[in-house]
Amino acid sequence: MAVIEISADGPITSIRLNRPDAMNAITNEMHNLLDKAFDDFAADTTQRIAVISGAGDRAFCAGSDLKDGIGKHYPRGGYAGLIERFDLSKPVIAAVDGFALGGGFELALACDLIIATNRASFGLPEPLVGAVALGGGLHRLPRQIGLKQAMGLILTSRRVSADEGYRMGFVNEVVPHDRLEETVSGYCKDILKGAPIAIEASKMTVQRGLSEDSLKEAMKAQESYPEFTTWRKSEDAIEGIKAFAKKRKPQWTGR
Template sequence: MIGAEESGVRYEKKGHVAYVTLNRPAVLNAMDLRMHEELALVWDDVEADDEVRVAVLTGAGDRSFSVGQDLRERARRDQDGVPPSTFGSRGQPGWPRLTERFELSKPVIARVNGYALGGGFELALACDLVVASDQAVFALPEATLGLVPGAGGAFRLARQLPLKLAMGYLLTGRRMSAAEALRMGLVNEVVPADQLDEAVAGWTEDLLRSAPLAVRAIKEAVMRSVDMPLEEAFSTPFRWEQRRRHSQDAVEGPRAFAEKREPVWRGV
């Protein structure tokens, strides 16, 4: 059961925030197939529950966010004759995984402490915001293991960094510090480890002050239009924008401003 001590994932909801914890600290939160199956149920619930406005994804313990794929499990599957995976997770347990949940409308914050390697870094790249401790380390070491960053790392890093920088990290597996990731724009904030929870709370509070339908509309519009010609982006109908535009919240915001009071968001 999700949330049980023996589970690979802990899932809690507090107020309007869902907290998702990769829970295999003994193996630095390496992700096995069971974890992926549990995470699929979690992300389904995050999207379906309108009381949830923000999700925070992190790893158990203080050593690792996640070191990615459980390579011991992968080696056993190789011995059993299971075909090697490639880009994407279609047909595998837990599909669509977060890295392929292109329709997920809620913002997700990655809370990163320690190692974010391989699939762990790919998870962070798929999140909307990343808050990291100064002890965080990021890398995509797949090339050094005879693998590829199949959970989107090859695609997202080349979109989020200048191409030469991205290729340097992708082809060599070089590690980057939290400070380097911040300088290159891959994370939103870096703080000392003992201030990480406070920093994450600051971002969640800011997100919760925003109207939930506006947040979902903006996320959808940005993510769907990022590769569109600008003219096409302006003329594209976005589903969550249509809902926001005709919502009570679209009226409540200007009214609250005019009445000099805090808005009361309904999310409908």
């Protein structure tokens, strides 16, 4: 049985963790397989969105499989092939059903959107086993929900529901488990309406801008961001204006 399953539906790549009996805990082998999956997704010009999910109804991902040992050297993309993939300009969606704990929560936080079911829950319980969350959660969580809320989760190792995650701001939407696929599909359809080059420029401008010292510096610097510059000179930027003027549907080329 393949420990991860990869499939494509038009421009959407689905990556599914496939160890339901182990709550989709990530092994050292899976880090490398996920890294290759995201490499392939990034390089394939026909693919525009990646959706990552977990098999079964118990867990999205319960983090690292401690029986397999804790990896000391992760692939280029970092933990799960995604945590340190800061150059991935295409949108990635986490479809979370069940537990997203430890590295599983960190994997979800590294995605651009988190769509969760009402039976999903999130937490960084590493201190309970004498460990520290090393997959970016200690840095992403305070950036996404604020320092005090993040410290409350990090220091207590508490697990929070999807509804609480939505209230805190790291979950985009909470739905019944039987509507997860439909809801994720709706987000994908809306994203696909936009020009690929504009979507990618928007994502990377946000990401790069957050690293600037101030809003003023971010506004000034965006003109120099590679993705922003590419969008400025793109055929799709011209096509969007033409289509709007002629009241027709735009024909995006991704160029």
